Amino acid sequence: MAESPAPASPDPEPTSEFPAVQRGPSGFARLLIFVGVVFALLVASCLGLRAINVLPTFDNPFADRTTDRSQPVLLESMRDLExxxxxxxxxxxxxxxxxxxxxxxxxxxxxxxxxxxxxxxxxxxxxxxxxxxxxxxxxxxxxxxxxxxxxxxxxxxxxxxxxxxxxxxxxxxxxxxxxxxxxxxxxxxxxxxxxxxxxxxxxxxxxxxxxxxxxxxxxxxxxxxxxxxxxxxxxxxx
Known part of the structure; x- marks a missing residue:
């Protein structure tokens, strides 16, 4: 009568000689981090250039604006006061x-x-x-x-x-x-x-x-x- 195969032994526990391998972030996560860092650098660069008046400022297009359309002052009369x-x-x-x-x-x-x-x-x-x-x-x-x-x-x-x-x-x-x-x-x-x-x-x-x-x-x-x-x-x- 044939002998039954011995049960497979469980995976050996990691030892101090062979520590468990830690998986890093996925490729998509690394891409997001890279894009975020690049965007932050671009924003910081633009703010710095605006501070030294290199880049033009972009104001609120709907901001209030006052226009003085008054006419020049007209001298009507002049007299000496005594x-x-x-x-x-x-x-x-x-x-x-x-x-x-x-x-x-x-x-x-x-x-x-x-x-x-x-x-x-x-x-x-x-x-x-x-x-x-x-x-x-x-x-x-x-x-x-x-x-x-x-x-x-x-x-x-x-x-x-x-x-x-x-x-x-x-x-x-x-x-x-x-x-x-x-x-x-x-x-x-x-x-x-x-x-x-x-x-x-x-x-x-x-x-x-x-x-x-x-x-x-x-x-x-x-x-x-x-x-x-x-x-x-x-x-x-x-």
Whole structure:
């Protein structure tokens, strides 16, 4: 009777003399790593060239851009000023202007604007209209007499950097109308009212009296340097 073949012995365990062979990454993985390294080098090179302005920059094609199409400045007039600005005052006013219609609810037709206006008013003395006898000089006594017109005030000049709209309320029909047309006259009306209020406030602020005092001190200092000991300044009634 034939003997049965002996069972195959299992693979021998790796020994320290013959360690197990470690398989490296596949060819496709190596290709991916190579491509990634090359791409990183290219990106780094492009960034370096852009930093030294060798390569052109590529900006956002949809970025905002402002174009100034203003026309050249046109000189309309020029004049010589013969006045001395002796004082000025800065004022602030809150304008609360509301426009509505009688017998119509405010939520339908209404426009209310709350505006803070800041403006400056100048007080000046006009030397251009002095008469021939306005100045009397005594060279022996070294005295001078001056008769000047009363100080005047300019119209308030609004400072738009410090003026702003606090709130604005509009009725339903006003909103619909504003969606189809723009009315700059409404804003101009608020500006004019702010100028008017500031100009009126300046007249009651004592700015004219300060202008008188400053003008007199300026003339006294001026003629004292010219050797005159007494300078008398009188102002006409406003």
């Amino acid at each position: 006045r001395f600005v002796a004082a000025d005052g800065t004022f602030q006013v809150i304008v609360d202007l509301q426009e509505n219609r009688d017998n119509i609810p405010d939520f339908l037709i209404n426009r209310r604007t709350l505006f803070v206006g800041s403006g400056t008013v100048e007080a000046y003395v006009d030397f251009g209209g002095l008469a021939g006898d306005a100045l009397k000089v005594d060279e022996e006594k070294k005295t001078i007499e001056l008769r000047l017109p009363a100080p005047q005030q300019s119209t308030a000049a609004l400072d738009m950097e410090r003026s702003y709209v606090v709130a604005e309320e509009r009725g339903l029909f006003n909103r619909i109308g504003d969606a189809f047309r723009d009315d700059p006259a409404k804003q101009q009306q608020v500006y004019q009212l702010a100028q008017q209020r500031i100009t009126e406030a300046a007249r009651a602020s004592g700015l004219d009296e300060r202008a008188r005092e400053n003008t007199q001190r300026m003339l006294e200092s001026l003629f004292a340097r010219l050797g005159y000991s007494t300078v008398t300044v009188t102002f006409a009634n406003p």
